[in-house]
Ligand SMILES: *[C@@H]1O[C@H](CO)[C@@H](O)[C@H](O)[C@H]1NC(C)=O
């Protein structure tokens with residue numbers, strides 16, 4: 001059994017343990033495993049229903065997670081934490097320490113489904129076998145080395161181990177028992193990310209041998225098939241040996257335990273398969289190796305010799321096939337002095353970033369109609385959260401290189417760099433549409449397009465890859481569907497109580513006995529909105545704010561009117577896919593895919609009356625009426641509160657404005673052009 005190898009790697013217990021002694025017939029361990037299995041079934045954090053829902057720790061109201069603070073008193077500090085550059089105190093019996101950065105330390109993480117840890121290990125230090133009932137973990141070794149392992153659930157109970165060095169990355173699938181051990185002679189330090197705002201930890205030895213009150217030693221002796229004296233000794237010592245015991249017990253025989261859940265431990269991506277599914281099909285589990293959960297090289301800076309002076313090194317499902325279906329990934333980002341990660345969004349993920357070296361000015365902009373800019377200067381050890389789908393950036397204002405480790409709440413978060421997607425799509429978005437969207441002469445926009453994107457780049461990348469790109473787009477569409485849904489309702493309906501002062505993710509429910517048909521009803525979608533403003537379009541939204549019965553139901557509707565030459569300017573919905581039907585007139589529509597080696601592909605189509613078109617979640621899209629008559633369309637969105645981020649407004653019109661230094665660098669034009677654009681909003 002693979003476990004034996006592990007036992008040799010770690011100092012063997014003074015009382016040699018006979019493998020034969022650990023045949024298991026244990027209700028106790030079944031309980032632990034059942035707890036594990038059921039947490040697997042109810043695994044994911046709720047999807048957020050607004051840009052953010054910062055935890056209000058002072059509220060007495062108990063909900064799933066925390067109730068929300070009043071958004072008007074939310075500050076950048078709510079998304080931030082300092083001190084992850086400082087080692088925790090490892091002076092405990094295991095010689096390790098976990099420093100948490102979850103919703104308890106960063107209230108802005110509430111409803112966002114991600115968190116971070118710093119873990120320190122002295123030489124021979126052990127993070128003993130434990131599970132996170134609500135999260136997958138992805139760990140990067142920053143200094144030192146680490147022997148890591150996890151055990152699959154019954155009936156196989158296979159142990160996967162790997163020796164990691166500086167820069168290596170490893171994945172621990174959700175709910176599985178895992179451990180880390182520093183076999184070296186120097187301290188080890190790792191940064192981990194977990195796919196829950198509050199992942200929870202169940203330390204097996206504590207749960208089994210250190211419960212309060214203790215599980216009777218008779219039961220434990222029977223469970224582990226050892227004599228009571230050894231159990232008493234274990235309970236007294238709480239020593240490293242107990243983890244070996246627990247692991248051996250786990251790994252030996254659990255044949256009689258039946259897992260009630262059909263969920264698998266992992267689904268390692270089979271990149272060779274021709275079958276296309278949401279994400280990737282699974283490799284045969286019997287050929288899965290520890291290497292499938294691992295990646296090396298995150299200690300090496302990426303090449304920052306590009307015009308922005310930054311580089312993102314990815315550790316997502318494309319590099320680590322074991323991440324498939326696990327909903328998390330990691331990045332290393334390097335910035336030269338004055339280096340900029342230009343404004344971008346991740347259509348499928350929240351991001352949490354820790355500065356390892358140097359300093360970083362970070363910011364994000366909320367969706368319409370506020371477009372508030374939150375910025376903060378980060379130093380080494382500081383942590384910051386960028387809520388899902390919102391436009392954000394990072395800038396190194398210092399004179400030394402900066403290096404940060406980020407985690408994202410998707411196996412394939414996608415990135416949409418605003419400047420690339422808007423001004424550099426392939427083929428380009430027509431300058432008539434852009435000039436209207438940015439309320440600026442075509443001249444300065446051509447400047448933006450030219451400055452950022454020399455024709456040679458696009459000729460080089462204009463490959464006959466239409467089919468492949470379409471598949472990528474469809475995959476993106478499919479996977480965003482999987483990750484997109486609003487929280488499932490837990491009752492027939494939960495009609496929003498707009499009078500309640502309690503703020504939760506979405507709205508609290510009205511007393512069902514006073515719910516009326518009117519709560520599910522709205523009228524007036526036969527009336528055109530006023531298209532008299534400068535863009536010549538008007539969106540009439542019918543979301544949870546209009547039909548309170550939509551609360552928790554994950555869908556909403558819009559009517560959009562377009563005057564002749566009217567434009568619904570480039571925008572994204574951070575929390576929804578949109579499907580649009582043309583009722584009258586015609587419409588030129590388009591969306592731009594997220595960043596890829598083939599650039600940002602633009603898909604456009606001319607629609608006429610009765611045509612239907614889909615805009616995948618989080619992707620930048622627009623609609624333009626090229627005709628001489630009014631156009632009317634009805635759309636549906638896969639969220640009760642999809643949010644809208646109009647690119648021009650969010651980027652050039654945020655309050656306060658994003659500095660023109662940053663925008664000039666992002667769009668590769670001079671500050672005068674940026675000031676001109678900002679003056680329009
Ligand atoms: C971890 O480190 C912190 C800060 O040094 C300390 O307060 C805490 O007690 C330590 N935890 C353990 C389990 O040793």
Ligand SMILES: *[C@@H]1O[C@H](CO)[C@@H](O)[C@H](O)[C@H]1NC(C)=O
Pocket residue numbers: 301302303304305306310311312
């Ligand atoms: C980032 O760095 C890698 C490795 O050094 C390099 O191959 C890649 O081209 C760089 N990307 C950019 C956008 O500069």
Ligand SMILES: *[C@@H]1O[C@H](CO)[C@@H](O)[C@H](O)[C@H]1NC(C)=O
Pocket residue numbers: 528529530531532533537538539
């Ligand atoms: C959309 O139309 C409504 C109703 O005619 C009007 O009140 C609103 O101001 C219009 N919005 C815009 C952005 O023009």
